[in-house]
Amino acid sequence: MRAKLVTGLVRTWSDAERSVERVMSCGYTRDAISLVMSDGERDQRAVGGNAGAAADVGGAAGSASAALAVLGTSVAFPDLGLVAAGPIEAALAGAGAGAGGAAGGLVDALVDAGIPEHRASIYDSGLRQGAILVGVMASSERDVEILELILEYAGAEDVRSESSQRRPYDSFI
Structure with a gap:
């Protein structure tokens, strides 16, 4: 299976x-x-304005430092007014370099990352309102479903779902 991006807005x-x-x-x-x-x-979220220090935090870090650890390797995209880390960062890098209009650039970049255009527009709007886009590259079809449930359980909205059948994996959450 080709890795699939599971996304949601928190x-x-x-x-x-x-x-x-x-x-x-x-x-x-x-x-x-x-x-x-x-x-x-x-x-606002970087501890003492130093998100880069969080990059030294290990993979099994607690919740307060796990998200900052992801951000510790982030890249700013001034043309888009965003900061991104992880697999979506590469798609934004292409959009940031040639973004004619920031909104079109962001939606196009999210589409390039594998997010359907209608969902990318929703994410664009949410990001402009201060929401945070969380995405995970699922390594299996089963993980796609589990990750969708994890994101929903953690409070994510507009979770992208390509699965045709939902299964109750609540015991894994």
Whole structure:
């Protein structure tokens, strides 16, 4: 199976922390996890303004530092007004370099990352309202379903679902 990106919007930093912690507890590393947020949102969330220090935190870190560890390797995209880390970062890098209009650039970049256009528009709107986009590259079809449930349970909205059949994996959450 080709890796599939599972995404959802969270409205609070604590929901982002909870999402990242739960995903990492399933064996995913920060390299498979994406966080996308506005520049201003990251500045508010970085401990003492030093998100880079969080990059030294280990993979089994607690929730407060797990999300910051993902952000520790983030890249700013001033043309888009965003900070991104993880697999979505590469798609944004292409959009940031040639973004004619910031909104079109972000939606196009999210589509390039594998997110359907209608969902990318929803994510664009949410990011502009201060939400945080959480994404995980699922390593199996079964993990797609588990990750969808994990993100929903952690408070994510608009979770992208390609699965045709939902299964009750609540015991894994």
